């Protein structure tokens with residue numbers, strides 16, 4: 001049976017799986033300090049709102065800004081959010097060769113974002129969550145393994 005890797009904080013083992021890990025990505029003609037900055041900024045249609053999130057000092061601040069409903073959430077967010085996350089995670093692992101290697105080195109392990117804080121991207125703490133970030137990471141790993 002393959003093993004399970006649980007990640008959450010950037011300082012944990014496999015913290016590089018987190019979108020908060022400090023690996024800039026280039027997407028839509030711009031550089032985003034982390035995949036979290038990119039993901040959170042895409043919640044907004046207004047270029048000024050996107051830019052404000054891109055310029056956030058930390059990924060946690062970017063997440064707070066993305067979750068703050070004082071800014072207007074784009075109408076189609078629920079239907080596009082998984083593909084936005086896929087785009088961000090793909091960019092992170094194709095633009096950083098060392099991360100691609102680390103991800104491939106996880107082999108067949110099941111990757112799980114383990115947190116009570118999130119039952120959509122994470123496992124909800126007790127496994128009831130959808131673990132969408134873990135699933136996307138495994139999809140990206142599979143795609144990378146086909147290329148090598």
Ligand SMILES: Nc1nc(O)c(N)c(N[C@@H]2O[C@H](COP(=O)(O)O)[C@@H](O)[C@H]2O)n1
Pocket residue numbers: 008019020036039063066067113117118121122133
């Ligand atoms: N560090 C951290 N803190 C939280 O409270 C979280 N929910 C997560 N999970 C990550 O948050 C991003 C999704 O945010 P939204 O809830 O959709 O705004 C995504 O990167 C999850 O992996 N991480």
